[in-house]
Amino acid sequence: MPKVTFHIAGHATEVEDIAGKTILQIALDQGVSIEHACGGNGFCTTCLCTVKSGGENLAPRNDKEENMGITNENERLGCQAVVNGDVELEVLDA
Numbered sequence: 137m138p139k140v141t142f143h144i145a146g147h148a149t150e151v152e153d154i155a156g157k158t159i160l161q162i163a164l165d166q167g168v169s170i171e172h173a174c175g176g177n178g179f180c181t182t183c184l185c186t187v188k189s190g191g192e193n194l195a196p197r198n199d200k201e202e203n204m205g206i207t208n209e210n211e212r213l214g215c216q217a218v219v220n221g222d223v224e225l226e227v228l229d230a
C-alpha cells in the first residue's frame with residue numbers, strides 16, 4: 137500500500153491512508169502537525185515540504201505553488217501537492 141513518510145524534528149511517521157489527498161490533508165487526518173497559516177489555500181508557504189524521495193509520485197506543481205515561488209525540484213507546498221504513491225518528506229515542526 138502506498139505511504140507517505142513524514143520526517144519532523146528527527147522523528148519519522150508513516151501514513152498509508154493517502155489516496156488522492158494533499159500532503160497537508162494526509163498529515164492533518166493522521167494528527168501529524170504541519171504549519172498551515174493560510175488554511176491550506178496556497179498563500180503563505182508555511183506548509184513547505186522538502187521532498188527526500190518519491191517526487192515523481194506527487195501531482196505536477198500547480199499555479200499557486202509557482203506563484204509563491206516554489207520552483208525548486210525538491211520543494212512543494214503541502215497544501216497543494218496531491219500524493220499518488222510513496223513519498224518521503226521533511227517538514228518543519230508546527
Ligand code: FES
Pocket residue numbers: 171172173174175176177178179180181182183184213214215216
Ligand atoms: S498552508 Fe499556506 S501555502 Fe500551504
